[in-house]
Amino acid sequence: AQSVTQLGSHVSVSEGALVLLRCNYSSSVPPYLFWYVQYPNQGLQLLLKYTTGATLVKGINGFEAEFKKSETSFHLTKPSAHMSDAAEYFCVLDASGGSYIPTFGRGTSLIVHP
Amino acid sequence: DSGVTQTPKHLITATGQRVTLRCSPRSGDLSVYWYQQSLDQGLQFLIQYYNGEERAKGNILERFSAQQFPDLHSELNLSSLELGDSALYFCASSVGVAGVYGEQFFGPGTRLTVL
Numbered sequence: 001a002q003s004v005t006q007l008g009s010h011v012s013v014s015e016g017a018l019v020l021l022r023c024n025y026s027s028s029v030p031p032y033l034f035w036y037v038q039y040p041n042q043g044l045q046l047l048l049k050y051t052t053g054a055t056l057v058k059g060i061n062g063f064e065a066e067f068k069k070s071e072t073s074f075h076l077t078k079p080s081a082h083m084s085d086a087a088e089y090f091c092v093l094d095a096s097g098g099s100y101i102p103t104f105g106r107g108t109s110l111i112v113h114p
Numbered sequence: 115d116s117g118v119t120q121t122p123k124h125l126i127t128a129t130g131q132r133v134t135l136r137c138s139p140r141s142g143d144l145s146v147y148w149y150q151q152s153l154d155q156g157l158q159f160l161i162q163y164y165n166g167e168e169r170a171k172g173n174i175l176e177r178f179s180a181q182q183f184p185d186l187h188s189e190l191n192l193s194s195l196e197l198g199d200s201a202l203y204f205c206a207s208s209v210g211v212a213g214v215y216g217e218q219f220f221g222p223g224t225r226l227t228v229l
Binding site for chain 2: 041042043044045046090096100101102103104105106107
């Protein structure tokens, strides 16, 4: 069965510090992986996705993620946090072979301190 | 503004009742997706329609049903409501069948409260 685990329901960083949000997955087929962001009182917005090809994926707002098959991970990083990055982040796995039947992680709330 | 509209914004009803949530996709988008976000279950994909046809199904209960109309708007019907159905229901749309290669645009959601 496919599953996705986000380590840490809350991550707190200082403005300007590195952001690292962890995501591990379990899939019996080649996975497709996504990161979405949800700002307060809003719907989700796609940050980036991995389908095939290059394992280092760059997204919007300076975020990037690296697909590591050996570690079954897809961690999200940003070199320097900004106050506007405070939001809920979801790691999403699709193991349906590309039809998009997603499994969502529980989410990580990113808190950015001035 | 994603261009996806959902009505109503808030809905309060009682257990055992039936409600209908409405979604209008972005102009030109053929696919509509429904999601449920609750404290207990987190975010769950419910169902996808493409150009009027059911395309993919996730964790949608039998008490729930959806359809996409010829004008491409979609409705999610929730019946025999239970307290646990209280959640935020999101609709999203994309241009084509999309799968993993397309981007979905999310609406602001409908908050359902079952008392």
